[in-house]
Amino acid sequence: MTTLTTRPDAGAAPAPVPPRRRVRNPFHTNWLRKHWYAWAMVTPVVAVLGVLVLYPLGRGIFLSLTNANEMNVGRTIGENEIEPTYDFVGLSNYIDVLSGAEGTFYSRLIWTLEWTVACVSLHFGLGLGLALLLNRALRMRGIYRMLLILPWAVPPFVAAFGWRLILNDKGGVLNAVLQGMGFNGVGWLSEPLAAKFAVIMVNVWLGVPFMMVALLGGLQTVPKELYEAAEMDGASAWQRFRAVTLPGLRPVSGTVILLGTIWTFNQFPVIALLTGGGPGGATNILVTEAYERAFQGIRDYAGAATYGAIIASMLVVFASLYRRWLERQTTGALA
Amino acid sequence: MTRRKSITALAATTALAATLAACGGDGEQQASADQAIDDPQSVSGTVTWWDTSDATNEAPAFKDLIAKFEKQYPKIDVEYVNVPFDGADDKFKTAAQAGDGAPDVMRADVGWTPTFAALGYLQPLDGTPAMDSADDYLDTPMASNHYEGKTYGVPEVTDTLSLLYNKEHFAKAGIDGPPETWDELKDAATKLEKEISGTDGIFLTADSYFLLPFVYGEGGDYADVEGKKITIDSPEVASAIETVEELSADGVGTIDTSANKYTNMQNAFKSGKASMILNGPWAVSDILSGAAFKDEDNLGIATVPAGPEGQGGPVGGHNLVVYAGSPDLAASYLFVKFLNSSESQAHVAAENNTLPTRASVYDMPKVAKNEIIAAFQEPLEGAVPRPAAPGAGDLYDTFTPFYEQIMGGQASIQDGLSEAQQKAKGAIPGFES
Numbered sequence: 001m002t003t004l005t006t007r008p009d010a011g012a013a014p015a016p017v018p019p020r021r022r023v024r025n026p027f028h029t030n031w032l033r034k035h036w037y038a039w040a041m042v043t044p045v046v047a048v049l050g051v052l053v054l055y056p057l058g059r060g061i062f063l064s065l066t067n068a069n070e071m072n073v074g075r076t077i078g079e080n081e082i083e084p085t086y087d088f089v090g091l092s093n094y095i096d097v098l099s100g101a102e103g104t105f106y107s108r109l110i111w112t113l114e115w116t117v118a119c120v121s122l123h124f125g126l127g128l129g130l131a132l133l134l135n136r137a138l139r140m141r142g143i144y145r146m147l148l149i150l151p152w153a154v155p156p157f158v159a160a161f162g163w164r165l166i167l168n169d170k171g172g173v174l175n176a177v178l179q180g181m182g183f184n185g186v187g188w189l190s191e192p193l194a195a196k197f198a199v200i201m202v203n204v205w206l207g208v209p210f211m212m213v214a215l216l217g218g219l220q221t222v223p224k225e226l227y228e229a230a231e232m233d234g235a236s237a238w239q240r241f242r243a244v245t246l247p248g249l250r251p252v253s254g255t256v257i258l259l260g261t262i263w264t265f266n267q268f269p270v271i272a273l274l275t276g277g278g279p280g281g282a283t284n285i286l287v288t289e290a291y292e293r294a295f296q297g298i299r300d301y302a303g304a305a306t307y308g309a310i311i312a313s314m315l316v317v318f319a320s321l322y323r324r325w326l327e328r329q330t331t332g333a334l335a
Numbered sequence: 336m337t338r339r340k341s342i343t344a345l346a347a348t349t350a351l352a353a354t355l356a357a358c359g360g361d362g363e364q365q366a367s368a369d370q371a372i373d374d375p376q377s378v379s380g381t382v383t384w385w386d387t388s389d390a391t392n393e394a395p396a397f398k399d400l401i402a403k404f405e406k407q408y409p410k411i412d413v414e415y416v417n418v419p420f421d422g423a424d425d426k427f428k429t430a431a432q433a434g435d436g437a438p439d440v441m442r443a444d445v446g447w448t449p450t451f452a453a454l455g456y457l458q459p460l461d462g463t464p465a466m467d468s469a470d471d472y473l474d475t476p477m478a479s480n481h482y483e484g485k486t487y488g489v490p491e492v493t494d495t496l497s498l499l500y501n502k503e504h505f506a507k508a509g510i511d512g513p514p515e516t517w518d519e520l521k522d523a524a525t526k527l528e529k530e531i532s533g534t535d536g537i538f539l540t541a542d543s544y545f546l547l548p549f550v551y552g553e554g555g556d557y558a559d560v561e562g563k564k565i566t567i568d569s570p571e572v573a574s575a576i577e578t579v580e581e582l583s584a585d586g587v588g589t590i591d592t593s594a595n596k597y598t599n600m601q602n603a604f605k606s607g608k609a610s611m612i613l614n615g616p617w618a619v620s621d622i623l624s625g626a627a628f629k630d631e632d633n634l635g636i637a638t639v640p641a642g643p644e645g646q647g648g649p650v651g652g653h654n655l656v657v658y659a660g661s662p663d664l665a666a667s668y669l670f671v672k673f674l675n676s677s678e679s680q681a682h683v684a685a686e687n688n689t690l691p692t693r694a695s696v697y698d699m700p701k702v703a704k705n706e707i708i709a710a711f712q713e714p715l716e717g718a719v720p721r722p723a724a725p726g727a728g729d730l731y732d733t734f735t736p737f738y739e740q741i742m743g744g745q746a747s748i749q750d751g752l753s754e755a756q757q758k759a760k761g762a763i764p765g766f767e768s
Binding site for chain 2: 069070072076077078080082164168169170171187189190192195243274275276277280282295296298299
């Protein structure tokens with residue numbers, strides 16, 4: 001109130017008035033006029049991101065704060081219009097899940113972490129090993145490379161069904177081979193521990209080629225001179241690997257490990273199609289659990305959205321911590 | 336000027352058309368029912384039918400019927416889509432809720448029908464040609480179509496779980512006839528495993544639907560409709576599982592808990608590596624294609640053995656339902672009527688060895704002389720209807736993983752059942768868990 005009346009008195013700076021005005025209304029005049037072209041160029045991207053990412057994300061978070069399910073959401077079927085009747089319930093879905101009251105969250109989380117760590121480290125280890133083997137003059141290198149990439153070319157859907165036949169307890173190829181060699185057959189899909197082993201094995205089979213190709217690309221960017229210099233300094237093969245190859249690979253390996261972790265954490269098809277989360281839910285990871293909530297029985301949209309929001313936030317936290325760690329590592333290595 | 340005028344005119348017409356369409360409402364639905372009754376030949380349109388029957392063994396009989404239907408109603412096109420039974424309810428719900436891509440007519444399991452109806456996806460069929468001679472339907476299969484005073488479908492086939500056995504194995508092991516109690520079955524299975532090397536006396540699948548005959552034998556069920564309670568953790572279910580444990584012990588039989596369990600059970604029985612299974616008429620076409628049943632007479636069919644408190648398999652089967660959002664309701668009614676006429680049912684029954692739902696069809700010569708249908712007659716008479724509450728049909732999927740855990744030895748019966756009970760909370764709206 002008083003500022004308005006005192007303002008004329010405070011007019012001590014008459015000179016910069018015109019520029020100030022411009023600054024005051026940046027959105028209406030100059031700024032938009034100056035950058036309209038840039039805005040026009042980003043509008044499609046903003047619109048697409050809004051429709052494909054922001055709206056679903058917002059909608060998901062909203063649903064996770066309600067008790068929405070298939071019975072009470074609004075829908076129009078032909079001429080029957082059904083009004084939504086779900087309520088806002090605040091954080092109670094999250095409390096149910098995170099307090100363990102609802103039962104399965106923590107056991108699923110532990111298995112999801114075991115699964116992710118096992119798969120990613122095997123992916124990376126085997127992928128790096130194969131990449132090193134292929135990154136040298138070798139007869140018929142092209143053929144090896146193609147054969148090793150093959151699993152990646154098989155859609156996970158098809159691969160999972162194929163493996164389901166191979167791993168079948170009775171009459172599966174793998175058990176037939178084992179029995180032929182005089183061992184007992186293993187209940188690959190019917191015993192929890194064996195089933196966990198089986199899903200990890202199939203996912204490793206599927207994921208190694210990607211790591212191999214990515215790391216092979218990375219290896220080829222490491223300057224040859226560094227190896228020569230290291231050799232001149234009398235570095236052993238192991239020392240060259242540790243001091244030249246690994247740091248040289250870091251930009252590539254950092255990215256593929258991050259991607260691999262996120263993909264594996266959410267690797268739906270292998271588990272859903274190979275074991276269906278079974279036996280007895282033993283191989284269900286968080287995403288397959290969320291799927292079950294969303295699509296089994298009377299669909300529990302709120303429960304599934306809660307799982308989705310928790311999974312997304314865990315991955316966001318992981319990704320940002322990992323990035324920060326990686327940055328520190330790379331700057332450290334360079335310095 | 337002229338251009339602007341024409342745009343205004345266009346806008347006005349569109350608005351008018353929209354208002355008219357909106358006014359249609361119930362009147363239009365009534366109109367399509369009337370048209371289908373009064374002048375069926377004038378009805379035109381496309382009917383998409385999602386059939387969930389076995390694509391190799393059962394579908395041809397239905398395709399014959401479609402050809403006949405299209406001849407009789409040249410203005411109606413039928414688009415036949417075979418959808419795998421597993422997951423078909425999911426696909427239908429997704430499409431129905433989105434209002435896009437749902438079929439006009441769907442073959443829905445009896446357990447799905449009340450759920451679909453409660454969700455508002457189905458068109459009531461009362462007073463439409465689809466209900467043609469509805470008095471002829473057997474009571475139990477028809478019952479699953481009623482929901483809150485309206486009829487949402489007509490039964491296409493009915494079935495129940497029965498004891499299927501290999502007669503040749505029985506003869507070799509010196510067993511006279513099918514066992515009548517679970518104790519007798521255990522003795523028979525033990526004998527079979529001993530006498531015929533490389534076979535399992537009985538091959539069970541760790542699927543909660545296939546547990547029902549044991550549960551009914553104890554006088555229990557998974558839901559108590561009168562008491563509005565889910566009863567998975569009841570003592571009856573626990574004793575049923577104890578019986579299964581005895582039967583799947585070494586030297587008696589086996590149980591499969593893997594994702595391939597149903598196929599493994601079928602394959603073992605078909606190839607003579609299992610002497611007994613529990614399965615329904617839908618599996619017979621497949622079984623008869625197996626090496627052990629080149630001679631059809633080798634397949635024995637009997638009522639499931641009795642427990643201490645009861646006997647019978649669950650009533651299953653499929654209904655034909657019409658999607659409420661179908662743009663071709665009149666054509667859909669006519670299609671359902673045709674598909675479920677006595678002649679059509681007799682054709683399907685004779686081709687597929689499945690059980691028709693019309694009383695009159697059982698007397699038709701084609702069906703009356705079919706020995707397999709006759710053999711299922713007795714199991715069907717003693718079959719137990721399933722609770723017709725929306726969501727009750729989903730309890731099986733909820734309970735199965737816990738049943739697998741119990742049979743796999745990862746959970747005790749008590750723990751497994753109480754966790755399943757907990758998980759089933761809210762599965763049937765309004766039921767206590």
